[in-house]
Amino acid sequence: MATVNDILACIHTFAPEYTKEDWDHVGLNCGHGDRHVRKILVALDPFMDVCKEAKETGADLIVTHHALIWTPGFVTDQDEQGRCTLFLIENHIACINAHTNLDCAPGGVNDILAAQLGLENITVIDPKGADAHGKPFGLLRSGTVPAQPLSAFLAHVKKQLACPGLRYVDGGKPVRMVAVGGGACAGEMDKAAAAGCDTFVTADVKYNQFWQAKELGLNLIDAGHFFTENPVCQYLARQLRSAFPDITVEISRCHTDCAKFF
Amino acid sequence: MATVNDILACIHTFAPEYTKEDWDHVGLNCGHGDRHVRKILVALDPFMDVCKEAKETGADLIVTHHALIWTPGFVTDQDEQGRCTLFLIENHIACINAHTNLDCAPGGVNDILAAQLGLENITVIDPKGADAHGKPFGLLRSGTVPAQPLSAFLAHVKKQLACPGLRYVDGGKPVRMVAVGGGACAGEMDKAAAAGCDTFVTADVKYNQFWQAKELGLNLIDAGHFFTENPVCQYLARQLRSAFPDITVEISRCHTDCAKFF
Amino acid sequence: MATVNDILACIHTFAPEYTKEDWDHVGLNCGHGDRHVRKILVALDPFMDVCKEAKETGADLIVTHHALIWTPGFVTDQDEQGRCTLFLIENHIACINAHTNLDCAPGGVNDILAAQLGLENITVIDPKGADAHGKPFGLLRSGTVPAQPLSAFLAHVKKQLACPGLRYVDGGKPVRMVAVGGGACAGEMDKAAAAGCDTFVTADVKYNQFWQAKELGLNLIDAGHFFTENPVCQYLARQLRSAFPDITVEISRCHTDCAKFF
Amino acid sequence: MATVNDILACIHTFAPEYTKEDWDHVGLNCGHGDRHVRKILVALDPFMDVCKEAKETGADLIVTHHALIWTPGFVTDQDEQGRCTLFLIENHIACINAHTNLDCAPGGVNDILAAQLGLENITVIDPKGADAHGKPFGLLRSGTVPAQPLSAFLAHVKKQLACPGLRYVDGGKPVRMVAVGGGACAGEMDKAAAAGCDTFVTADVKYNQFWQAKELGLNLIDAGHFFTENPVCQYLARQLRSAFPDITVEISRCHTDCAKFF
C-alpha cells in the first residue's frame, strides 16, 4: 500500500520542487512519511473545517495548495496554525502541500485556470526554466479568446469560475489576449502587459494596483484568490487517482471562500 | 497672499509630521514653497486626471493624502509618476501630501471615517503618543454603535460611504463595537480584536486576512481604499478654507475609485 | 484540576520570561494549554527516551530545561525534533521548557549548581536586572569555599555532581572563590575572572577556551553540560509539587548524559 | 526631427549602459523622451548656471557627465538639486547624463584625457569586459611619454589641461609610464602601480592618499576634477554633431571649476 512519502514523490513528478519560488517551503508539513494511506482529502487550504472534514471522512492525508505551517514556531493551541497542526497530528492525519511549485509547473494552477477560462494558444509568460520533459515553467500564462467587449468577458469569468462577484478596472480595450495568475499576482502585471496581453485575471488586487493597471491600459480583473486557484483541486485529485487507483481521493466539500460580497 | 509654505505649515498644525509612520515621507512633493497660492485642489491622490483637473480649474496647488512621488528617482515620461510630476511642474502647480500623519493625527482620516459611520465614544486604539494639545494619536479608532446584526451594519456602511460594494467575512457576532482603519489596515486586526471590537472596517483585505478574521471571530469589512479615506478631503478643504479665507479651495470632482464591481 | 497553562504560569513565577536571554524562546512548546494535568515528568531534555518514559509512566506534561523545538519548521518524521514532537502530540503529552529564564532567575540552574557544590556567600556576577522581589538575576554565580588545592576541589566537584569525569586546566592558583555557569558558559570566563574568582565550573569547553583560561590564570573545569544543569530538575520538581499537591511530579529515571569517558 | 530618446540611444552606442559601475544611474534624468530637439548644450555638470545658459541659448536638452538627480527624492525649491530640476522642467529642457559608462567606455573620459596628455601606447588598466566591437573597457588608462623629470611633466599637464594649479607628491621616479583616471580615482592607485606606471593623474586626492602614493613610490598628480574630465565635452559634442547634423550642439561657455588656488 502506498505511503505518504510515495504520494509526495508522485506530486513532485508533476509539481517538482525546483519549480517553486526560492522563499517558499513545500512538501510534508506534518506527520509520518512512512504511514500507509487509504484515503486522501484534497483542498486549497488546510483550515480547521477541512481538518475536521478529513477526520470525519476517514482521510489519512490532506493534500493542499497553501501550507499548514506558514510561520514556523511552537505547536500549541495559542494560535490557529498550532490548533490545526495539533488536530491533524492527534488524529493521525498527515498534510502535504504543493504551493508555488504547483503554480509554476506545467499543467498546474495557472494552466488549469487558463483552461477553465477557455483560453487558446496558451504559453508561459517569462518562463523561469524548463522541466525534465523540456516544458517551460513559470508563474503566469497567456492565451487568446475570441475578441469581445470587457463586459462579456467579465460575465464569462464569473460563470466559469463560479465567483460571487468580481472587482475590475476597465483598461479601455476589448479583450483578445488574456494573462492569468491565480492568487495574488498583481505585482506581475508589468510582465502581462509586456507580453502583449490586454487583460489580466488574478486576485487580492490592491487600490494602487488597480490604478497602475488603468495607467497601463490593462483590463485587470480580481476574481478572488479562492476562485482562481481552487480549480487546481480537480487536477490534483485526477493525478492522484490515476497514480494510486487503490486510494480513495476526495475533494473537500466544505471548503469555499469565507469572504462574501454585499 | 499665502504661499505654498504657509499652507504646508497650516497642514502641519493639524497633521504634524511627528504623527507619521517612520517609513513615510510627507510634505512638499514638487514645486516652489515661496509661490503664492490663489486656488487649491484637494484630492485623495495626485493621479493624472486630478493633475489635469488642477490645470483646467486654475489651481496653483494640489493637496493630497497619497504622495505624488512614491518611488524616488529620475523625473521622466517613462513612468506614470514621472509624467504626473512633469505635468505639474510644467504647469506651475505645486503638490503637498499628508499621508500617515493625517491618518494618525487627532481629527484626521480615521476620526473622519469614524464620524462618517456614526460611531460614538470614539477612542484611539493603541496610541503612539500625544500631540501638542495632549490628544492621543495613532492609526486606528474604535467606537460604539447601537447593537445590530451584521447585515444591518453592512447596509449602513455602504450607504454612509457611498460604496458600490463591500466584501466581508461574518465573524459570527452582532455589531456593537467597531474599529476603523481607512486604507490597507487589515494587518492591524489583532489590535482591533484585542481592543474588544467585534467589527473592523478597513480596505485592501487579502484572502488570508479574511480567514484570519474568521478565526478571530471578527466581522471584517473591506469597504474600499478610496471610500474609507476619501471623506478626509472634506475635512482638509474645511481646514484650509478656514485658515485661508482668500484662497479658493475645491475638492476634485473627477477623482473616484477606478475599480468597479461586477 | 490544574491545566497546562496553570503550570506554565507557576513556572513563570520563579523563572519569569523577562529573565531570559533575548534570542531564546521558552514556554509551551507543544500541546494544549487548557488540558488538565495529572502527572508531570521533569527532565533536562525532551529527547525521545524521555518522551517514551512520559508515555509509559502516564505523564500528561513534560517540563524540561532545553526546548523541544529548537529549529522551527515542519513537524515530520524526517528529523529527530519532528519525531519527538509527533510522538508527544500523538500521545497527548504537552511540553513546557524553561531555558535561559531558569538559568538566570534567582534560585534557578546556577543557584542550584552553586548550592550543590557547597559554595557560600553566593552572589550574582554581572546582574542583568532585579526581579519582582528585588532580587538580582543574571547568568553566573560566585561563591567561596574553604581554601584548598585544585586537586581537592576537582574531587569534590566530581563527587557532588556525580560526574564520570572532568576536563580542566590548572590556572596555577588554589581554589578559594568559585564561579559557576551550568551548560556552555565558557564564553563568560572574563566576567568570572573580573569578579575575582580563581576557579570557574562550566561545560562544553573548547580547546582555545582552555588556553584562554590558562592565560588568565583561571582554573577552568568542564564538568559536563548534563551534570552541571541536571540538579535543577530536583528544584523544578520541588517547586511543582509544592504548588500543585494534587499532581504527581516525577523526575526522569532514564535520562542521563549519552557521552562517556574512555 | 530627432527626439530626446534618439539622442539617448546614440549616446548609448558609444557609452553603453553595460559599461557603467553597478551603483550608478545614468540616462534621461528629467523631461520627455519623445520631444524633438533643436539644440543641445553639453557640459560637465547640470549646475544652475548651466541650466540658465541652456535657457538663454535656446537649448532643449542638456547632456552632461554628472547626474542632475544624485539623491532621489521630492522635487522642490528646498535644495539645489530640486531647484535645478524645477528650472529645467519649467523651461522644457530635458537632461541626459552619461557618467561611469562614459568614464569606462572605449573613447570616453579617460581615453580623451590620455589623448589630451599626449600619451602613447594607450591601454585599459584592469579591463572590466569588452564592448560589442570587442574593445576592452574599464576605468583607468595607461600610456607612455618620453622619459622626463616630474617637474617637466607637471608643466606639461598644467598646460595641456589648462589647470590653474596642481597638487602632487613626488614618488621619486622620472616620468615614463602614466596612468590617468579623470575625477576622483585615487582609490585605484594600487592598480596603476601594479600596471607598472610611475605616475598617476587623477583628482580629489585626500591627505592619506598622497602619503599612500609616496609609500608606493608613485608620482601622484591631482589636476582637478573639472580639468581632468571636462575635455570629454568636446568629444561628446563631436559625436552628437556627427550623428545629428541638423541639431545645433554647443559646449557650455560659462561652466568652469568654482574652486580657485591662492
Add this chain to the structure above:
Amino acid sequence: MATVNDILACIHTFAPEYTKEDWDHVGLNCGHGDRHVRKILVALDPFMDVCKEAKETGADLIVTHHALIWTPGFVTDQDEQGRCTLFLIENHIACINAHTNLDCAPGGVNDILAAQLGLENITVIDPKGADAHGKPFGLLRSGTVPAQPLSAFLAHVKKQLACPGLRYVDGGKPVRMVAVGGGACAGEMDKAAAAGCDTFVTADVKYNQFWQAKELGLNLIDAGHFFTENPVCQYLARQLRSAFPDITVEISRCHTDCAKFF
C-alpha cells in the same frame, strides 16, 4: 618614572575617550603599557619618517593624532602600516594616538586651530555633550574675525598656518564669522552654514563639496589636512611637558605635508 600607561591616562584627562566618534579606535596602538618613558616624540602621523626620527632621537613613545593601525590585520612587511608597526616594536617604541577624541575635546584640535587663526568668541557648533568639567565638546568651532574681504582672510590663513597654498570657493560674502574643522570636515558644511558662519576652513575638499558651498553662499577654504591639524602638536607637547616634567617631549622636526603645489 612614568609609564606608557600613565601617559595614556594623562592624555585621556584632556581628550577623554567618550568624546571620540563611535567608529573610531584610539589609545595604545602598539607596545607595552608598563614600560617606562624617558622621551616622547609628538607628531601628527606615525609615518615611517617619524618612526625613524623617534629611534634616532631616542624616544620611547610616539604620541600622534592619526592612528598607526588603521586597517587591523597581520603585522608584516607587506604593507606600510605593517612596516611602521614592525619598526616601532623592534625598536621598543610604543605608539599612542588621540584622534577624534582630540578633535572634539575642549582645547583640542579645533580649539587650537581657531586660536591659531585668531578667532574670537569661540563656541562649539552642534555640541555632542559636555565633559566632566561641564564644557561642551563636539567637532567644529565657530568664532568671529574683524569684517574683511575674503582675499584678506585667505592671506591671513595662509600666513597663520604657513600653508604653501590654499584652494577655495568664493561664497560671495565678506568674512565675519568663521567655522573651523581641521582635517576632512567638509561633510559638516551644512552645520557651519546653519550656525551662521559665512566662511569655513577645513581640508580634503572634493569637487562637489566646493560647488555645494557655492550654492550655500559659503566661503569654503581648503587649507590642507596637515596644516589645519598640525598646530595641535604644540598643544599636545605643552600638556605632556606640564604633566611629566621629567620626560623630554619633542615635536617631530621631519614631519610635514608630502603634497606640494605646482
Add this chain to the structure above:
Amino acid sequence: MATVNDILACIHTFAPEYTKEDWDHVGLNCGHGDRHVRKILVALDPFMDVCKEAKETGADLIVTHHALIWTPGFVTDQDEQGRCTLFLIENHIACINAHTNLDCAPGGVNDILAAQLGLENITVIDPKGADAHGKPFGLLRSGTVPAQPLSAFLAHVKKQLACPGLRYVDGGKPVRMVAVGGGACAGEMDKAAAAGCDTFVTADVKYNQFWQAKELGLNLIDAGHFFTENPVCQYLARQLRSAFPDITVEISRCHTDCAKFF
C-alpha cells in the same frame, strides 16, 4: 639562504591558499618576508610558551596551524594575542600559519590523521574542488578499518594519538568505516553519516552534538583538538626539511594540550 617568503611559498605548494575556507586568513602573521631563516620551530599554536621556546632555541620563524592574530586590532600588552605578537617581533621571529588550507589540502591535517589511525581506502568526503595536480581537497576524510567493536577502536585511537582520555557516544554499531576531522568538526557529522561512515573522530564536541550523533546512530569520538591535529607537525617538519635542507627544523617540545582529565 632561504627567506621567510621562500618558506611561505613552499608551504603554499602543499597547502595552497585556494583550499582554505572563505572566512579564514592564513600566511605571514608577523615579521619580515625578506629576512633569512636559519631555524624554524613548528608547533600547533603560537602560544607564549612556544614563542619563548623559539627564542631560546634560536629560531627565526615559527610555523603553526592556528593563527597568531585571530582578532585583528592594536598590538599591545593588554591581551595575550598582543603579548605574543610583541614578543615575536621584539625577538625578530616571524610567524607563518597554515590553517584551513592545511586542513583541506591533500596530504594535510586530515590525511595525516587518517594515516595515524591506520585507515585504508582513504577518500575526501564532499570535496570542495581539485588542486593543481587534480587531487580532490576538502575538510573530512573517510577510510576503512578491520571490523571491530567500538571499545577496541577507542583503545586504538587513544594509543595512536597518545590521548590522555576520550569522550564518545556509542552509536550502536561496530566500527568499519571511519570519518576523521581534526579539531572542531562535529558540525559536519551529517556529511560523515551521509558518506556511509559508522564512526567519526573529531574534537571539541558539545552536549547537543553527542546527542545528535546518538540519534544518527553514529559513533562519535572526541579525541581532543590538540591530539587530532598535532600529528600534522611531523608532516610540516618533513616537508620543510625536504625543501630546505640547510635550515634546521624542529618541532616544539613544550607544546601540548593544557587541558587534563580527572
